[in-house]
Amino acid sequence: MGKTATTVEEQIVLLQSRGMVFDCEIEKVKETLLDIGYYRLGFYSYYFQDRMTHHFTTHVHFNDIIKLYYFDFDMKMLLLRYIYRVEVHFRTQLLYYASNHYKDNNTWYVDPKIVDNSILKEFNTIYFILKTKNKSLIKHHVKYPSDFAPAWKVFEFLTFGQIYKLFSSLKNTELKKQIAAVYGFREVSLLDNYLISIINIRNICSHNGVLFDYNQPIGIKRIPNLKYRIKNWNNTNLNASLRLILFILSKVSKNRANDLEQEIKILLETTSENELVKNIINSKIKFDL
Structure with a gap:
């Protein structure tokens, strides 16, 4: 996460730009991000990403990170x-x-x-x-x-x-x-x-x-x-x-x-x-x- 605070909408756009697949309603994604926090989820997103580019590997779903x-x-x-x-x-x-x-x-x-x-x-x-x-x-x-x-x-x-x-x-x-x-x-x-x-x-x-x-x-x-x-x-x-x-x-x-x-x-x-x-x-x- 950068030096500037972001809204959940901006966080979702960033995740999508990195190849994240959302397999649930966006409102549910927003609810989860506001519940757990984008930064904390980042500790678990790490295991699904390319270490250099931070892009998600193929077919990584939002619920995969939540499951982990x-x-x-x-x-x-x-x-x-x-x-x-x-x-x-x-x-x-x-x-x-x-x-x-x-x-x-x-x-x-x-x-x-x-x-x-x-x-x-x-x-x-x-x-x-x-x-x-x-x-x-x-x-x-x-x-x-x-x-x-x-x-x-x-x-x-x-x-x-x-x-x-x-x-x-x-x-x-x-x-x-x-x-x-x-x-x-x-x-x-x-x-x-x-x-x-x-x-x-x-x-x-x-x-x-x-x-x-x-x-x-x-x-x-x-x-x-x-x-x-x-x-x-x-x-x-x-x-x-x-x-x-x-x-x-x-x-x-x-x-x-x-x-x-x-x-x-x-x-x-x-x-x-x-x-x-x-x-x-x-x-x-x-x-x-």
């Missing part, structure tokens, strides 16, 4: 639901093991003897925002005018990324190993790699990135499970991330992992009637479970 967009949207909503289950479980493990390890210090998460100093300045800012806007913490500080609330009151309102940062900043290596052992890992570095990868997917799903073509910036380490282990050389694409999410989810609930696996397969099957969209999705995800 909604597939990606549905996959993001699906994964968010199950990643939330992983997030809650990890939050609970960190809170349980750390709070019981430091029984006499219910604000261990801001103790420089327990967590690395590098996170304290950032977390103080986060906490200040929470205690001025979060109703539960506002009530707590009215009743108990202390600097910080107990960990179990605070952690419920932290993001997955913030929870992970607190975990990674723990100075007690044995405590981190104890939490990693909950998931069957002897090495904390393995849990670190897996959590970062899942948080990356969670952020793509939450912030409107293109998911089906997403590649992890750092490869996912070998998954110690024959069913979910990545079978090919590609340990960064969405197939690798899906296998990882399923693996970690199976540590939380095998039934939920089975449910997610089936829902992914059903969602992929919805593209089978559109050969063009199906080929684009398969070429990027390469889901092979």
